[in-house]
Amino acid sequence: ESQRNVNAKIVLLPGDGIGPEVTEEGRKILVEVAEKFGHKFEFESHPIGGNAIDDFGDPLPEATLNACRNADGILLGAVGGPKWDDPTAKTRPEAGLLKIRKELGLFANLRPITTHEFLLDSSPLRREIVEGTDIFFVRELTGGIYFGDSNLEQNADGSETATSTMVYSTHEIERVVRVAAKAAQGRSGHLTSVDKANVLEASRLWRKVAERVVREEFPDLKYDVVLVDAMAMHLISRPSTFDVVVTGNMFGDILTDEGSMLPGSMGLLPSASLGSDGPGLYEPIHGSAPDIAGLGIANPLATILAAAMLLRHSLNLDDEAKAIEAAVDAVLSAGHRTKDLAKDGEVSLGTIEMGQKVIEAL
Amino acid sequence: ESQRNVNAKIVLLPGDGIGPEVTEEGRKILVEVAEKFGHKFEFESHPIGGNAIDDFGDPLPEATLNACRNADGILLGAVGGPKWDDPTAKTRPEAGLLKIRKELGLFANLRPITTHEFLLDSSPLRREIVEGTDIFFVRELTGGIYFGDSNLEQNADGSETATSTMVYSTHEIERVVRVAAKAAQGRSGHLTSVDKANVLEASRLWRKVAERVVREEFPDLKYDVVLVDAMAMHLISRPSTFDVVVTGNMFGDILTDEGSMLPGSMGLLPSASLGSDGPGLYEPIHGSAPDIAGLGIANPLATILAAAMLLRHSLNLDDEAKAIEAAVDAVLSAGHRTKDLAKDGEVSLGTIEMGQKVIEAL
Numbered sequence: 001e002s003q004r005n006v007n008a009k010i011v012l013l014p015g016d017g018i019g020p021e022v023t024e025e026g027r028k029i030l031v032e033v034a035e036k037f038g039h040k041f042e043f044e045s046h047p048i049g050g051n052a053i054d055d056f057g058d059p060l061p062e063a064t065l066n067a068c069r070n071a072d073g074i075l076l077g078a079v080g081g082p083k084w085d086d087p088t089a090k091t092r093p094e095a096g097l098l099k100i101r102k103e104l105g106l107f108a109n110l111r112p113i114t115t116h117e118f119l120l121d122s123s124p125l126r127r128e129i130v131e132g133t134d135i136f137f138v139r140e141l142t143g144g145i146y147f148g149d150s151n152l153e154q155n156a157d158g159s160e161t162a163t164s165t166m167v168y169s170t171h172e173i174e175r176v177v178r179v180a181a182k183a184a185q186g187r188s189g190h191l192t193s194v195d196k197a198n199v200l201e202a203s204r205l206w207r208k209v210a211e212r213v214v215r216e217e218f219p220d221l222k223y224d225v226v227l228v229d230a231m232a233m234h235l236i237s238r239p240s241t242f243d244v245v246v247t248g249n250m251f252g253d254i255l256t257d258e259g260s261m262l263p264g265s266m267g268l269l270p271s272a273s274l275g276s277d278g279p280g281l282y283e284p285i286h287g288s289a290p291d292i293a294g295l296g297i298a299n300p301l302a303t304i305l306a307a308a309m310l311l312r313h314s315l316n317l318d319d320e321a322k323a324i325e326a327a328v329d330a331v332l333s334a335g336h337r338t339k340d341l342a343k344d345g346e347v348s349l350g351t352i353e354m355g356q357k358v359i360e361a362l
Numbered sequence: 363e364s365q366r367n368v369n370a371k372i373v374l375l376p377g378d379g380i381g382p383e384v385t386e387e388g389r390k391i392l393v394e395v396a397e398k399f400g401h402k403f404e405f406e407s408h409p410i411g412g413n414a415i416d417d418f419g420d421p422l423p424e425a426t427l428n429a430c431r432n433a434d435g436i437l438l439g440a441v442g443g444p445k446w447d448d449p450t451a452k453t454r455p456e457a458g459l460l461k462i463r464k465e466l467g468l469f470a471n472l473r474p475i476t477t478h479e480f481l482l483d484s485s486p487l488r489r490e491i492v493e494g495t496d497i498f499f500v501r502e503l504t505g506g507i508y509f510g511d512s513n514l515e516q517n518a519d520g521s522e523t524a525t526s527t528m529v530y531s532t533h534e535i536e537r538v539v540r541v542a543a544k545a546a547q548g549r550s551g552h553l554t555s556v557d558k559a560n561v562l563e564a565s566r567l568w569r570k571v572a573e574r575v576v577r578e579e580f581p582d583l584k585y586d587v588v589l590v591d592a593m594a595m596h597l598i599s600r601p602s603t604f605d606v607v608v609t610g611n612m613f614g615d616i617l618t619d620e621g622s623m624l625p626g627s628m629g630l631l632p633s634a635s636l637g638s639d640g641p642g643l644y645e646p647i648h649g650s651a652p653d654i655a656g657l658g659i660a661n662p663l664a665t666i667l668a669a670a671m672l673l674r675h676s677l678n679l680d681d682e683a684k685a686i687e688a689a690v691d692a693v694l695s696a697g698h699r700t701k702d703l704a705k706d707g708e709v710s711l712g713t714i715e716m717g718q719k720v721i722e723a724l
């Protein structure tokens with residue numbers, strides 16, 4: 001049992017598609033934790049994404065953003081769907097995501113890629129290759145080419161020229177490398193930084209600063225540097241040789257998605273986005289899955305594991321986080337499966353039933 | 363037998379590491395083709411890469427570049443090695459590669475990813491997933507973030523800010539999409555364009571122009587658009603569903619390298635870099651493999667297949683190209699293997715012996 005009793009304000013951003021269904025199971029597990037460990041969590045739910053565009057003309061309404069600023073932690077479901085995919089639309093659900101990251105200064109995106117024995121045969125990789133993979137990605141999330149200047153110019157001859165600028169400064173690189181290096185200290189002590197320093201000026205600064213931070217502040221880590229193209233190969237040829245991997249916003253977008261294929265299901269992968277202070281944002285890495293929205297069959301486990309990350313990183317409740325993770329492991333070990341995890345012919349649980357199993361195991 | 367008799371000047375750029383060994387086998391096959399089909403090929407060899415830095419202080423000496431400008435086709439081995447890896451060095455082997463691409467206007471990099479039955483069990487992917495994969499990547503090679511403005515600034519507080527600019531213009535996108543669309547017409551008629559249009563202005567222009575070119579000029583193609591992060595996933599979860607894939611320089615760098623893992627060996631993958639006119643540059647996609655340089659065990663087949671691409675794309679000798687490809691297939695079907703392709707315990711041929719087998723099969 002935890003020694004402190006914590007009061008916390010948690011903002012729920014259910015979003016679109018299956019978002020509301022899985023977020024509700026995340027909320028229930030947090031309620032259970034509060035009860036069991038003597039904490040007091042207050043919940044507030046706010047719109048984000050496509051439904052917020054429909055209702056307020058804005059994928060991140062001001063009221064949502066303000067509530068987030070005043071929260072201790074934020075649990076997000078998922079945003080988007082075909083309804084809001086029109087490229088000529090004035091705004092799109094993703095704009096809400098990018099804005100909340102920037103406004104709350106969530107510069108470090110943590111994406112653990114863990115594998116489970118029972119899923120190994122569902123991985124697109126051979127069992128021998130993927131077995132033992134346990135990668136902790138740290139992706140820079142508020143800089144790089146996502147937020148640099150961009151421009152669209154009409155040329156005299158009727159053609160157009162578009163630019164997007166990748167920009168990194170010393171301070172931005174330092175702080176995210178520190179997050180990754182600290183994570184490596186708490187794991188196997190191995191940090192890999194990924195860049196494209198043989199071509200990009202922005203990557204050359206990244207490499208220089210990352211190396212200095214590690215050398216000066218984390219000299220005990222095993223540290224190496226890999227080019228992004230090589231990393232795209234190594235991730236599938238020898239994924240189990242990595243521990244913590246830190247990289248910029250764009251490379252992280254591509255590599256973490258590539259990595260998300262390894263475990264054989266995205267249904268168990270949470271992610272956390274943290275700033276230097278203020279609330280963190282926690283979410284499953286899967287999307288809003290509009291095709292199964294409302295059917296009650298979505299897998300809530302990634303969201304439940306995101307709730308565990310919220311407890312660990314935003315409320316400093318590591319025991320409670322571990323309790324949730326252990327409960328999820330126990331439920332999986334007992335053979336309980338949602339539809340996405342079930343083999344052909346295996347019985348599968350619905351969203352609410354699966355959430356209930358985890359609560360019982362807690 | 364071909365109807366035309368062709369005179370052609372072919373420049374060989376052996377480069378570093380195993381480059382010279384594999385290039386020599388490429389040259390021999392071209393000599394054999396010339397004899398058999400009644401052509402006249404003249405060869406000239408020039409330095410590039412690390413050895414050119416050692417001897418001339420320049421990874422792409424002016425004389426090499428001039429020879430390339432006057433050639434009908436260029437066959438490159440590989441460049442680089444630990445000796446020239448010092449990041450603080452004045453110049454590096456890769457600079458030679460980037461410069462030759464830009465100077466010769468080689469804007470379209472063709473990278474076929476083909477799979478071979480006998481190698482399927484060496485792929486990091488499960489056989490069921492990778493089976494039937496046959497992707498033709500077309501990567502834009504002289505634009506994008508590789509060649510946009512870049513800058514390193516010292517800030518007042520002692521920190522630094524580095525920028526690299528991704529830039530694309532209508533014309534650059536049009537011409538590479540046309541190359542890809544034509545390739546798709548000659549294959550299964552399916553073209554996929556990869557971008558990050560939900561975030562990047564440069565990608566939004568890419569998407570708009572690509573769609574217009576395909577709609578107006580290639581309306582019969584099956585055409586779709588995939589985000590780069592999703593593509594990094596699909597490449598390992600359902601690689602066999604793609605035909606021709608076109609994308610920008612940076613995304614192409616990452617995705618083609620990821621794709622190069624699929625066949626189970628890079629030893630059979632050639633690449634071609636083409637401009638609107640002038641000579642094309644052909645090379646194996648593998649590196650200079652300094653660890654096995656000089657041992658006579660390097661696999662020459664990717665270079666031999668690159669020589670076939672040279673015949674097809676630069677000399678318009680498709681029958682001759684097919685003859686080489688058929689000869690390589692025959693040699694592999696007969697069970698001949700270099701060390702990198704051999705299973706444990708299987709006898710393997712050296713570089714020269716393998717080259718000889720292909721000549722005999724021709």
Ligand SMILES: CC(C)[C@H](C(=O)O)[C@@H](O)C(=O)O
Pocket residue numbers: 094097098253560561591
């Ligand atoms: C939706 C999109 C803007 C976003 C990104 O590219 O960051 C997503 O792919 C992600 O990784 O969270």
Ligand SMILES: CC(C)[C@H](C(=O)O)[C@@H](O)C(=O)O
Pocket residue numbers: 198199229456459460615
């Ligand atoms: C060596 C490097 C500059 C080059 C690139 O990034 O283009 C290489 O990775 C390639 O793909 O040919």
